[in-house]
Amino acid sequence: MVVTDSTGSVASLRIADGLRRAILAGEFAPGERMRQEVIATRFGASRLPVREALRILQSDGLVTLVANSGAWVSQLDERECAESYEIRERLEPLLLRESMPGLTAHDIAAMRRLAEEMERKPEVETFLRLDREFHLLSYSRAETVLLSALIERLWNTTQHYRRAFAVLVGADGRRVVHYEHFLLVDAIQRGDAEDAQRVLGGHIRRTRLELAQHPEVFG
Amino acid sequence: MVVTDSTGSVASLRIADGLRRAILAGEFAPGERMRQEVIATRFGASRLPVREALRILQSDGLVTLVANSGAWVSQLDERECAESYEIRERLEPLLLRESMPGLTAHDIAAMRRLAEEMERKPEVETFLRLDREFHLLSYSRAETVLLSALIERLWNTTQHYRRAFAVLVGADGRRVVHYEHFLLVDAIQRGDAEDAQRVLGGHIRRTRLELAQHPEVFG
């Protein structure tokens, strides 16, 4: 997974990065207004780089800008969230296939450790972090820059609903998730790309269908 | 296909729109430098809305920004172009499936006319325009906003190579394309979603493979 540099030397990139982290951490709720002045003060800059940062985040799909009105944290509705999962269902197996040949024994061992750790830890935030690490690690050896960036964006925009859903179902509701994670690691370790893609596609598909049965996540 | 408003009332949107058209029309070549001052003069605005417009185009994947250096028209390399086609190969059949139930008899008749017209007209620019119209029309009844926007972005970023390839193979080299277009319209008219998706996937896949055999398009 190739991540853009964003060295932090340029203010707009630094602000965009900080805001992105804040949104993914749940510090801002979807639909919440983001005032330029407030953000500028928070980052010790003028409104100008803030405006550029908001444009960057808009390109990430994390922020929605309305001309002459303002900026809000993006709020996917139920349909759009389902769309994201349908897209992921078709693209992530492709990305995994691209990455698999490059995965080292060390990578696979790390994936297994992550799967085990998130099975042990019941905390939602820990689960979210480890689950993200787990899957992105499985994609980390892919050399497909566009696809990798696209997938990461989809993960970012659905992050809030992943959290809401994880809270809703609790640790018990995640047992199938862990089972699928181990199936995935096993398939990868065997070098069985077909099976790994099938497991991954099913993993995402099942999540989408479960989400569809819990519309209260979007309330 | 849902297209963002961009009413033109706000300068940055107006500039972004104008630049997007110019890039898609081939007025700028990939890799070409885009100076803020030049663009500002062209659109009768200051450099500030130009900077925001460039950010917007960056989000469209049409422009590449480098901090403290400048902006260039995005240049996909061969690998990235192939990636775009692989992504399209998996997503456009999905989008077509979403759109098909909403397509009217009028839509389908229009598609057939477009297919016939582009078979008759040998000019490259005409072909590019009609081909784009043809496919986007087939997606036009889909209510999937994210997917629709994503597909349109992929069409935009590969537009330049579509043109270069169309020039290279000439009207004769497009005969298979027309054949596939009619297969697609027929399947849609029969309401055979499975077959339509299969034809479309093959259409995109074949194009990708043909592109891979003509690396001179990227030179």
Next chain:
DNA sequence: GACGAGACGAGTGGATCCATTGAAGGAGCG
């Protein structure tokens, strides 16, 4: 003659100030 350091210039990034728009609250009329 070639390589490296320093100065110059073009161009981008950022801050401040002004114009404009959209919304909210209050007053007046029906």
Next chain:
DNA sequence: CGCTCCTTCAATGGATCCACTCGTCTCGTC
């Protein structure tokens, strides 16, 4: 008492000016 219109203001959009960075050219030295 409620609806409409107008006023007011807060927040965004845009222009100008200044600071800084990067590339290039030149001069000096080895």
